[in-house]
Amino acid sequence: MTWSIAPEDLAETAFRNTGTGFTLDIPARTNIAADMVTRHAKGPKANQVAVVFETGDGLEQHLTFRDLEFQATELAVALKGLGIGRGDRVAIHSVQRPETILAHLATYKLGAIATTISPLTGPEAIAHILADSGARVIFSHARVWQPVRDLRSRFDELDHVIVSGTVATGELAFDDCLGADPGGFQPAETGPEDPALLIYTSGSTGMPKGILHGHRIFHALNASLELFYNLELREQGLVFWTGADWAWVGGLNDVVFPSLAFGHKLIVSEARFDPEDALALMARHRVSHILLTPTALKRLAAAPAPRGRHDLALRTIFTGGESLPGETHRALAEDLGVVCNEGYGMTEVNQMIGNCQRLRPIRPGSMGWEFPGRRVALIDDDGIEVPEGEVGEIAVADTDPTLFLGYWNNCEATDEIRMGRWIRTHDLARKDADGYFWYQGRNDDLIKSAGFRIGPAEIEETLLQHPAVADAGVIGVPDKSGRRGMVVKACIVRAPDALQMPESVLADALRDLVKARLGPHKQPRLVEYFGALPTTSSGKIARAELRRRHQAAG
Numbered sequence: 001m002t003w004s005i006a007p008e009d010l011a012e013t014a015f016r017n018t019g020t021g022f023t024l025d026i027p028a029r030t031n032i033a034a035d036m037v038t039r040h041a042k043g044p045k046a047n048q049v050a051v052v053f054e055t056g057d058g059l060e061q062h063l064t065f066r067d068l069e070f071q072a073t074e075l076a077v078a079l080k081g082l083g084i085g086r087g088d089r090v091a092i093h094s095v096q097r098p099e100t101i102l103a104h105l106a107t108y109k110l111g112a113i114a115t116t117i118s119p120l121t122g123p124e125a126i127a128h129i130l131a132d133s134g135a136r137v138i139f140s141h142a143r144v145w146q147p148v149r150d151l152r153s154r155f156d157e158l159d160h161v162i163v164s165g166t167v168a169t170g171e172l173a174f175d176d177c178l179g180a181d182p183g184g185f186q187p188a189e190t191g192p193e194d195p196a197l198l199i200y201t202s203g204s205t206g207m208p209k210g211i212l213h214g215h216r217i218f219h220a221l222n223a224s225l226e227l228f229y230n231l232e233l234r235e236q237g238l239v240f241w242t243g244a245d246w247a248w249v250g251g252l253n254d255v256v257f258p259s260l261a262f263g264h265k266l267i268v269s270e271a272r273f274d275p276e277d278a279l280a281l282m283a284r285h286r287v288s289h290i291l292l293t294p295t296a297l298k299r300l301a302a303a304p305a306p307r308g309r310h311d312l313a314l315r316t317i318f319t320g321g322e323s324l325p326g327e328t329h330r331a332l333a334e335d336l337g338v339v340c341n342e343g344y345g346m347t348e349v350n351q352m353i354g355n356c357q358r359l360r361p362i363r364p365g366s367m368g369w370e371f372p373g374r375r376v377a378l379i380d381d382d383g384i385e386v387p388e389g390e391v392g393e394i395a396v397a398d399t400d401p402t403l404f405l406g407y408w409n410n411c412e413a414t415d416e417i418r419m420g421r422w423i424r425t426h427d428l429a430r431k432d433a434d435g436y437f438w439y440q441g442r443n444d445d446l447i448k449s450a451g452f453r454i455g456p457a458e459i460e461e462t463l464l465q466h467p468a469v470a471d472a473g474v475i476g477v478p479d480k481s482g483r484r485g486m487v488v489k490a491c492i493v494r495a496p497d498a499l500q501m502p503e504s505v506l507a508d509a510l511r512d513l514v515k516a517r518l519g520p521h522k523q524p525r526l527v528e529y530f531g532a533l534p535t536t537s538s539g540k541i542a543r544a545e546l547r548r549r550h551q552a553a554g
Contacts (some may be wrong), residue, residue, distance in 0.1 A: 003360050003434070005372060012234055014223040015372050022372035024223050024401050026216045031190045032197075033072065033108035035218060036261045038187075041069030045263045052285065053098050053268040063098055065263075071178055072105035077185050078177040079106055082137065082160050086111035086188055089133045089198060093117050093140035094247040096270050099164045099174050101256060103139040108196055108215070111188030115198040115210075118247035119144040122518035123151060124462065128207040129200050130155050132409060139174070142166045192216030198408055199249065201347050207458050210408030211347045218257060220401035221249075224351035224371055225258045228318040228341045229289055231358045238264040239313070241282065242291040243273035244451065249347050250320055255291045264289075275303045283310040290317055293451030294324040295484050297340070301331035314338050320345065320354075321451035322485045323439045326364030342368055344394075344437070348404045349423050352376050352396045353437050367429065367437040374400060378431060383419045391430045391440050395422035445543045447476030450484040452521050456543065459524070462517045463490060468498035468506055473533045473541040477526065477550050490524035491546050493533060503529060 007017040015022040027035075040046065046066040053061040063071075084090065090107040094100050094116050107114040115133045117126060119141075126148055130138070134157045142165030149168060152158055164174040190196070196215045200208040226233050240259035244251035259266040267285045271277060273296050281287070292300065297319055306312065317332065320343040332340045343354035344367045353376060355368035362368075370376045377385045378392030386392035396403075398421055406414040417424055428440040447454040456474035463472035471493035476486040490510060498506065507527035515523045534545040 013226045024373045026192045026219050030192050030215045032215055032218045033105040037068050040065040040263055051098055051266050072102050073182040074178045074180050075102050075106035076109040077180040077182050088112045089115045089135040091115045091135035091138035095119050095141045096268050109187040111190050113195050113198050116247040118245050120519040120521050123148045124517040127151055190215050199347050212405045212408050214405050221253050222258050227356035228343050230316045230339050233262045238289055239287045240289050241267040241287045275299045279310045283312055286313040288313050288315050293321050295450040298328050301328045306336050322448045329364040349396050349400050350402045363436055367439050369435045391428050394425040394427045394429050398423050447486050449486045454522055462514050468495050470495040471533050473546050475543050475546045487525040489526040492529050
């Protein structure tokens with residue numbers, strides 16, 4: 001059986017019926033700040049609460065759409081006074097706080113480029129991002145900035161550091177950047193191809209690459225999100241929350257942006273994800289729609305009798321980043337009583353495959369189906385589409401509305417992702433007779449762990465900085481606990497003068513090194529010692545062989 005979408009099914013969405021299918025029209029003039037908040041601040045929703053921030057001391061901070069617009073304009077005026085303008089990169093250390101939202105809005109108002117940095121990012125990776133992007137200003141919070149404060153002196157282009165909380169000498173307090181007279185401020189006029197958002201994400205080699213998107217990404221993703229949120233975004237009175245990192249497309253573009261764009265309330269909390277705390281928060285604020293990674297959803301689905309213990313208003317969950325196990329999906333549907341729509345994509349081009357239960361039945365374990373207005377194919381190594389039922393690499397047409405502008409300072413990598421008219425994903429899948437895609441794994445070395453895309457090379461480089469390490473190879477292996485999907489495993493050759501060091505002591509030291517330099521999510525959960533590492537004919541570490549050996553060892 002196959003399904004088609006009737007025109008009336010998408011009549012109230014951003015998709016336009018062409019008679020032969022659906023397409024998405026991007027406005028000729030578009031600015032993320034104006035289209036997301038300004039229009040509400042000047043309309044009937046001006047005094048509606050847009051953001052509720054749980055401050056962690058039992059108190060809440062409420063911001064209306066008018067508050068967001070006014071304070072973002074004040075901040076834009078302050079940034080302009082500091083010499084920040086069109087095309088400048090503004091780094092945003094993306095903690096879940098209202099200041100992060102305001103920093104994004106102010107940046108877009110100026111026509112500058114918001115550059116996201118996860119609070120989990122270690123100092124070496126932050127140093128790379130700041131240097132590579134040439135950011136002139138960074139927004140941060142004292143809690144996450146304190147460990148990396150000494151980085152500032154290493155970068156000539158980083159003119160200003162704006163900090164929420166305790167500031168040090170030479171830094172600006174975030175609150176002091178508010179209060180400027182916004183009268184007469186004119187936001188920059190921007191179009192769909194003007195750069196707006198620079199997201200750094202790990203690749204299979206080297207440090208994170210910068211992925212640049214234009215202002216059109218806002219409209220392109222919101223169209224697909226209407227389906228992921230089960231055609232409910234245009235209803236009134238929805239409440240959104242996510243435990244996902246706001247430096248990631250999933251947390252920022254898939255929750256913060258659509259909740260504000262469609263005039264809903266966003267719940268904000270810095271608390272680390274815990275299933276019971278999350279259920280209590282959702283009950284407390286009557287949260288109706290959320291995004292969580294599959295790793296977090298596995299833990300949420302394991303909570304006993306959630307509806308019996310919490311008065312929940314939760315209706316729809318959107319998830320992505322890695323495959324959602326079919327058993328987890330069944331538990332969410334039967335025990336939690338919610339719709340869970342899974343989506344697929346990558347930061348470069350996104351949301352081309354997924355589920356919308358209102359339009360088609362969900363098949364647990366499947367990635368979903370090709371979304372309207374998109375062109376997805378499974379191709380072989382020569383770019384030829386494979387027959388139905390066979391495994392091929394997922395590729396999307398280079399006309400896709402969510403396609404990035406390119407890799408920052410890396411034209412070669414931008415060219416390499418293309419194969420003719422296709423954009424390659426390096427993910428493998430097969431498609432059944434009904435058009436459902438089934439994920440088969442990656443064809444490169446990226447590690448997907450707890451929703452993060454982790455490249456092995458930067459971890460290997462860090463491990464080699466330890467004097468006890470002569471050689472290092474990093475792979476992703478299945479997480480036996482089932483919590484993270486995959487975990488990082490370090491394959492280590494010890495230096496000759498370190499052979500007497502206890503293996504457990506060195507393993508702990510290596511974990512601490514990676515945690516300190518790159519962030520806790522990249523630390524090797526497993527460490528194995530080798531006399532020598534297998535290599536390819538060109539002398540590179542044969543990670544595929546390391547994975548094969550791990551699998552054979554059980």
